[in-house]
């Protein structure tokens with residue numbers, strides 16, 4: 299992992315585009331979209347996932363994070379263009395949908411790059427989508443090549459317990475992506491005692507079955523590497539007693555999701 303010095307990207311007051319508030323930038327991302335990617339981590343998230351490894355991205359608002367301009371991010375990308383040949387730019391978080399104007403401007407500029415079209419990917423929980431004002435996301439979604447959509451739990455009550463939020467906006471965002479035909483990879487963190495039952499995974503499969511634009515499924519085994527961050531920040535960690543997920547069970551649970559999808563699509 300290579301993080302860039304954010305001072306070098308400080309917001310450019312002369313930018314033609316809305317500035318972003320960002321947490322950090324990873325210049326050699328290999329897990330958030332295809333190929334090697336520049337990954338921009340936005341500042342601010344309204345969710346409070348019990349297993350979140352980045353609680354330092356939660357704070358939102360004018361004073362949180364570091365301002366960054368579209369121009370500076372693209373310059374950083376272009377300075378290593380050959381390196382990103384089969385990759386592109388991913389915007390992650392925190393929650394990038396909190397800043398649709400910035401992300402929309404960045405993605406549009408990436409597609410229009412004079413050095414060649416740059417592949418764009420949005421890594422999101424979908425929580426900040428507003429189904430009452432979908433037009434606010436037109437620019438962003440109109441220039442988005444791929445979405446990594448994180449579904450935390452298929453059961454509404456457990457979803458709220460695990461994240462502090464209803465899943466309604468997340469599901470509405472999934473519906474919006476399906477309506478637009480934007481390719482989506484579903485991500486699901488598998489946490490012992492929370493999301494590791496065959497029943498829950500089958501239910502997840504049924505939940506996402508109507509979305510015909512789903513092109514991939516990533517089952518991410520929960521690990522405990524984020525615990526030290528909570529200790530450093532002096533924050534309580536809700537899953538302190540939960541062990542890391544046994545990776546050997548992931549294929550079985552993945553099959554359960556696919557089985558649920560297939561059953562729902564066949565009307566069973």
Ligand code: SF4
Nearest residue numbers: 343345347350392423
């Ligand atoms: S949505 Fe992501 S950044 Fe926000 S609390 Fe959950 S895991 Fe953390």
